[in-house]
Structures are given as C-alpha cells and as structure tokens.
Amino acid sequence: MIEDCTALILAGGESRRMGQDKANLVLDGQTLLQRMVNIVQPLFAEVIVSVRQPRREVALPQVCDNPTQAGPLAGLTAGLERAKTRWVFAVACDMPFITPALIEYLARQRADWQAVVPRVGGYPQPLAAFYAAACLPAVHDCLEGNGKHSLRALLDTLPVRYVSEDEMRVTDTELASFFDLDTPQDVRQAMRQR
Template sequence: MIDDATALILTGGDSRRMGRDKATLVLDEQVLWRRIAETVRAVFPHVLLSVRRPRVEFDLPQVCDAFENAGPLAGVCAGLEAAATPWVFAVATDMPFLEPRAIELLATRRGGYEAVVPVVGGHPQPLAAFYAVECASAARALLKADGPRSLRAFLERLRVCRVDESELRGADPALRSFIDLDTPQDLDAARSEPSPRNSQRP
C-alpha cells in the first residue's frame, strides 16, 4: 500500500464527446467509477471522489469543486485541499485499465518533485499522476487568475518528474493504463476486446 497518498478519482467531467456521464458507463458489468475505485483501493488506503456537486449514488467520500466550469484542475485542487496525506494520485474515471504496478512505479519517482507525470506517445498524462498536496496553493492561484486554467498550465508551475513510456512498459507492457474512453466508439472497442482485469480484482 502507498500509505502517504490519497487516490482522487475525477468524475465531474462534461463528457461532451461521450454524450453521457462517463462515471456511470458500464464495462464488464461494472460502472466505471466503481471499477477504477476497486483498482485504487488495492493500492491506497484513502480514496476520494471529485464531483461537481454531491452525488447520492456514490458511496465513497466526495469533494466538490470550489470553482465553477474550471475543468479538471478544479477537481485536482479540491482533492489536494481535502487530502489528509502528503500526496494525491489523481486519475480520471474513464481509465478502466489502470494497472496497479504502473501506479507503484510512478510512486517511486516522487523524491524531490512536486508532481510525477507519465508521458505516453510524447503526451503528458496529468490525470494518471501524483501531486504533492503542498501544490494546492499554486492550483488555487491559477484558478483565480486570468488566463488558462488547465492542468498543463499547472504543471508548468511545478517541479515535475516525467516518466517516459519506455520506463512505464516495465510495469504495463501494453500501456493499457493510459487508455481513456472519450467517445462511444472507444467504449465499444473496450467492450469488444477481451482483456485481463487488473491483478487485484477478485
């Protein structure tokens, strides 16, 4: 277990391309938010759900965005401010193939940094990443300021360890951890391809 970190599952996205709430989509007879919760609960003793407003169907602790229409940075900020641990691992609810070994690899790279971010295909993955809670003030300042209020802009203000895919493949050879379901076609593809579940699933 990674005892000094809290898992933060972001469930408050607009889901514009999907056309419906991603958190409640079903894959392998399980809603996505519950699926990702099972994964992170095998790694972290503390789990929070980031929501825009309280949702009675979620039976895990929730944190609400303090900033309206501010995207995932608002959810990350709320999680950083609510966590009782020094670190937060933020993950999107639409990443159903997250591999615990990939999380554990990222956790080993935290020394001396404020964030640890995987890079896949040359693109940072800020919603499968570790953030130090001491960065909450930087996130809040960015949300209050004029200009871009994005995770990319947030990372530009932090000391970031970027973990390249060549390293990530040691924990997740196919890099399935970083597949996200953005469209109905993505969901159909995930449903049609038999894939092993994460090793912790009973």
C-alpha cells in the same frame, strides 16, 4: 499500500463527447467509477471522488468542484484541499485499464518532486499522476491567474518528474493504462479488447 497518499478519482466531467455520464458507463459488469474504485482502493488508505454534484450511489467521501471553476484543475484543487496526506494520486474515472503495478511504479518516482506525470506519445498524462500537497498554492495561482486554467498549464509551473513510455513499459508493455474512454467508439473498442 502506498503510504502518505490519497487517491482522488475525478468523476465530475461533463462527458460532452460521450453524450452521457462516463462514470456510470458499464464495462465488464461494473460502472467505470466502480471499476476505478476497485483498482485504487487496495493501494491507498483513503479514496475520494471528485464530482460536480454529490452522487448518492457513491459511498466514498466526495468533494464537489467550486461552482465558479470548471474542469479537472477544479477537481484536483478540491481533492488537494480535502486530503490529509502529503500526496494525492489523481486519476480520471474513464481509464478502466490502468494497472496497480503502474500506479505503484509512479509512486516510487515521487522523491522531492511536486508532481509525477507519465508522458505518452509526447504528451503529459496529468489525470494519472501524483501531486504533492505542497503544490496547492501553485494550483490556486493557476486557477486565479489570467492564463489557461488547465492541468498542463499547472505543470509548467511545478518541478515535475516526467515518466517516459520506456520506463512504464516495464509494468505495462502496451501502455493500455492510458486508454481512456471519451467517445462511444472508445467504449466499443474497449469492449472488443476485453
């Protein structure tokens, strides 16, 4: 169990490229949301689901994005405000192959940082990352500021521990954890891989 941390599953996206609600897509007999719940629930004492509107089919605590805000940053904000722990692990529901071993490895990197973020292909992966509750003022500033209202803009303002591909390959040799389902083609590829 990863102590002093809440898992936050982001399931409130608009799924424009997919053309349907990604959280309810079925892979290996489970919706993507249920699959993610099954991955993170054994690792964290509390799991929260971030949604745009309440989902009746979800038995876990839910937080709704502020209707005046949009995107994953709004979901992270709602989750950080709701969590009672010092840390939140934010993960998108469309990453069906993320491994518990990788999550545990990232958790061990937290130390005195305000965020622990994987970097794959030279890009940060802010939706498979740990965020300290202490970064909530910076999150609010990012949402209310005149700049970009994105997770990547937020990371530019925080002390971040970026975790390299080489480090993560110890627990996930192919980095399959970072295969996310954005389009119908991604879903077909995921079904072929299973």
